[in-house]
Amino acid sequence: MFIMLIWGLVVAVWAGRSLAVGCPQPPAPLSFPLADTQVNPRVPGSLMRGIPVRIGTPPQNLVMLPWPDLNNTYIYDDQTACNTKLIDNDEICRVRRGGYYYETESTSFTKTTDVIDAGGAPVEIDTLGSESGIPKLVSSSLAGTDRFAAGDKEPVTIPVGIPRLQWDGGFTISHALGLGPNSTYLNALVAARQIPSRVWSIFWGRMWMGSADMDGAIVLGGYDKEKVIGENFTAQLDYSENMGCWTGMRVIIVDVIANFPHGADVSIMSGNLPVRSCIVPQRQLLWEVPVDIATELRKKAGLVSSSPSMSITAFHALATMLNTTASDSVFDGDLTFVLSSGLRIRVPNNQFIVPRIGYAEDGSRVVDQSQKDLLVYSVTNQQPSTLGRYFLTAAYLMINHEAGTFTMWQGNPSRKSTLVPVSQTSEQCSPESSGDGLGTTDNHTTDDGESGGSSGNNGGQNEPESDPTTETSVSIGTIVGAAVGGAAGLACIVALVMFCLWKRRRQRGPETGGFLPDDGPVAYIDNTGPKEIGSLPPMATELVAEDLRPELNGDFRGYELHGSGPYGGVLNRGGY
Template identity: 55%
Template sequence: MFPRPHVVDRAMPFMTSSLVLALGAASVLAADCPSPLSFPITTKQIDPKVPDSFMRGISVKIGTPEQTILVNAWPDLNNTYIYDQQMLCDPSIIWNDEICFVRRGGIYHYEDSKTFSKYNDFASAGGATNEITTTGTELGVKKLLTSSLAGVETLSVGGSDASSVTMPIGIPRLRWDGGYTILHALGLGANSTYLNALSQSKKIPSRVWSYFWGRQWGSGAPLDGSIVFGGYDQEKTIGKNYTQPLDYSESTGCWTGMKVTVSDLVLNYRNGDDESIMPRNSAIPVCIVPQRHLLLEAPGFVIDNFEKATGMVSKGDSFGFYWGGQVYNNTANPS
């Protein structure tokens, strides 16, 4: 058994400009093949009545007439799960319905949609009949298939006709996810019903997808991320390709199939100096989890070394956009 991996998440404010995840089975493109579809990952205000009600994700139009919600990519789910008025936030973390509404990315009213059809279960709706339940997945995943309201609905990423498909969806009826995995879940797993629908409709050249979170902070202007179906954005990549199979087995300890090893973490000071904050000859097994919202759920020694190197002291956890992240003043100047 491998050591339990830590988690590398999707919000990488100082790293993501050079990180693109590309997942799926590549294929050779013929001249008449469709082109990949690219859509922004951006920050949007969820409730116009609440000034700071921002979330970052992928905009989706769903139903008829169209309703707009924000979703995020889940590489370990095959089906797509959309919340309605039963938002099912963890009350020990999300304290009221307004916060829940914002952090879910808005809600979907299936009863107002002319194109929603209810089914008895996922199988009859044409959905995937299994989800990955490797250790580390959200605790409620094992019951999602049997407890969710199953249906078929029209959905388009980015509100684009090019990405519009009629597909099975699930509307959760139990609280299945942790307090930090809060947007609607666009399932992009090995048997993704959304990717299958796009591929069968010949709207994408392959079931490959790639993910770039963008940049929110730093000296430059904010930069939208992107999700690409059917390929990847070559301009967002540097260096040599590295290919490995997606391994969802219990032996890896990584439920998304993307286990990697972090051998070093280096601080780049403004004066040009670099300093490692990992012990010599050490490495951290990590699991890449795009739907999580922090850069790294790191072991304690990494945080301790970061504070020692920068001279900063944590003010506690964030209760804002990156819930649970460490909060620091930006006034320390160790170099």
Template identity: 25%
Template sequence: MALWRVLWSAIITISTLQIGILAQTCDTTVQSPIVFPVRNVTVEGNRMRRGMRFSYGTPEQNVAVAISAGWNETYIYDENGQCSGLASAACTVGRGGAFNEGSSSTWTGLSSISALNSKDNVANNAGSNGLAGRDKLTINSSLSFDQFSIAIPRKSGPDYSTLGLGPSSRILDIAKNASTIASRSWSLFWGQTGLTDAHTNNGAVVLGGVDETQTTGNNFTGAIRPSVYSSCRSGMIVEVTDMVVSVPGGSSGSLLSGGVQGQGVNYCLEPEFPIITMLLDHWNEWEDIDPDAETSGNAVDRAGGGPNVWGLIYPKQNITKASLTITIAGSLEITIPNHQLVQAYYTFNEDGQMAVNNTISELMINPLQAGNANDIPKLGMTFFQAAYLHVNYDKNQYTLWEAANPTGQNSKFAGVGGSSVGCATPSNSTSSPNNGTTSGGSSSNNDNNNSNNDTGISGGAIGGIVAGVVVGILALAGLAFFFWRRKKQARTGPPSETATPLYDMNATQEKPELMGSYTGHSSSGFYTGKPELASNATAQPVPNWMQPQEVPANVVHRPTVEPQELPSQRYD
């Protein structure tokens, strides 16, 4: 046993040395990433919409966009927002703002949306149903792309303006081909949108890199397989092996104990989807654990007239206080705190301003039911307010962490190359790439890969040290295992091989008892019903980012009709 302890100490020491060497080195030739903040964006008419700022045209017009791992093109709505039953201003802000083609001196229109020759089905099939063109995309004062193509939806498209970061992403291809970024990769932390300023923080979208302050601790890496998972546009499927609800000062319990004990459930990562959906069996378990989550006699509606569509609406004083911990593949735990699960319920009034009903709150969970009972559940924006995602198409894989820096402050962004990571730089100096100004998809500087002035340990020396360390660890581990095995008592045979965890997505589900219905939603319109908002609403003391206005308590009704089905597919 003494020998074992000595060997184990040696392994730990050498492993620490190896990690220390790797942590202190970075590749100075790897381009810095492109960083877009996720925050409240001031759009047309001095209105606000949360999202990633997209500055387009000449002069620049700001639009707030979502991030999609399934779309490849960038879809920007213009002043024809294609909303049914909403005032023009409310529609415009709901879509993320509007791009006015006629106000840009550098806009070049294309014959139709199909002229993009896109790999997106909606672009190929829409034909005259959408517009397209090219204009100047401004990243910052030193980086722009003069002829960046966008699609302008008409009858089909995302719920609101969206930056396409799919496997054939136009913006990733352009930036990589111009040597502006080192890899066709991107990362996302959506930030936080809590009920108080303390729980409201900016996020960031990073093209060609990561925020190193977020990527610490345990992680999970999976393959991207969009052709295999047709029901998950992103191709990123995670196996959720547990979901635990924790009520402060009360009970806690697993949601996977009701009929699916010991089995995992496939979830689709969909960053542009506003909330989290879950199987009805699991929601029923939540209600059993947490009485405040019960929908019967408690929840009054489903959100159908606001950005966070499909969430459950509760009286503010009766909503759950629980947090939700999601376990990925039996190894990575990501906890979504209550201050992110429960949000203020807001819509946009006829003037396009945020309007909050202070008598109710929204739980960012949608139990799948009726016609959607067999849909694959989704982890949307709410999940990415607690999780950090890095997607690398050059390696055809994605990696998840629990966000280690939920405030998003003091971030350190580093570029990611083929097999190396660049040197991290502070968040206030990362938007300009190492290669200098890029315009129209070309770099203004020569390749500086051969002019590294770093006088520290050479890459070859570091490689030799690391290789030696690895060999030493393996040798010591083998020797330790030899002595341990000799002392080990005989045990039973190897564990029996188990089948891949599955859940029967075709099982019959019952509807939850909701005391009302939600407004129907279609893929061709942002909302199909207009929320009842007072035109003379007044400001209320809720988070500064929302600039809220009071609305009547009857913004949520209790219709006598049964809950409607969600569309089986959100996009055409």
């Protein structure tokens, strides 16, 4: 019996080690800043907001924006000019792009026949409202592969498309980091075990506040729980035509409340139907909304448009230019967006009434504090409503491509960071597998945004500061803990049996063929590994936003400018 127990102990220890080798701990999430970054080394003021990245060998520094509706990554070189109706000269174009990529100067760039041949996604999202040039990007772009990295992490080789046409609306013209449902960048990071899953989160930060400005952040493989407050809601990603939202993230706004500083809260949507808005993080404004609601907002807030009322060449193209001399003061209250899920997002005044931002001829940024812009643009009822980047100065957004969902919280502008990994739920770990992405890792908290992974409980509506994923899986730590814990338990049993046998022999005296007593205790193995096996977190209850799907008519792709001169009279969705 004793030999069998010892043999069982050996097998248990071997199994525990095998599981530990076959199922390593998943990687922690990665966090990259969304920050103002100098583009031209010779011009200190040549700033562009985005994710600083490195591409090629030797590395070339660029600034990119995340695109949730693109699967591939598209990077501009100097051969695709900006729209001259919107951008005044080549230097401004270079800065607004986030720098140029010179593929001929990269020894690691490998040219291919097209994006698909480079290993890229064969299809881009092309539903109502998406940019008009997207269907041609895969086939028309110069394509290849190159080494690509953000932050201080090791580069991964990804396919890149280098556009040869003016494909977007012209207002969001930075390099596009594709983070869609078949993102080649996220796929590459998961394959390289740099992130635990195809999940990403975004907080835009705060701008135009001087020394109080705060960088935003993109988290890949999880989210930052320091940046969220209270309840959240989770809804399905839906890219279908009848949803009318090309990013898959549509919310229903049932009210918008003007929060006056003296305490009065005034609805600007009383008598209006709910507005279905598409969340588009790369868009340059707070809200694109039907004309009647935009008019009501200006009326209730006492805002008067200037003449002309809109600039298309400024940094915030399409923003409403305000007449700051028409009244004694400009509205200095906040706006609270009330969603059909019950979530309320309060956007501070200084993130939607901002100074006029432009660019000098050398590409340096010009901030005109004497002029103010309202980051709200009027669209017709046939055009889609969008919530852009400035909505994400107050809301925190997570996209989970593993579960096909998105989750939103009220954002918390904290400079601290605690990353929570969100793991894959579609794969099982075994001694023969590499255990890609299962489980969570320990909390890592910093004050500067450089964080490791952290663990979190599952949660949904009414579960504050929680991990919003609604599926749980046994973590690698649990599997290994179970094996080691089992081995420890077996060791204790062996020790107890040995002690009992020794005790009995001591009482009986020596016997032929038995254990001989000695003057000291019988030694036994003391396994100091994990003694307890943690329980799985409770299954979360997911609240899916109300599913109201309007029938849409017309094709709302891109923007098309009608009219001449620096300001267009009518701006409709279309192409260049």
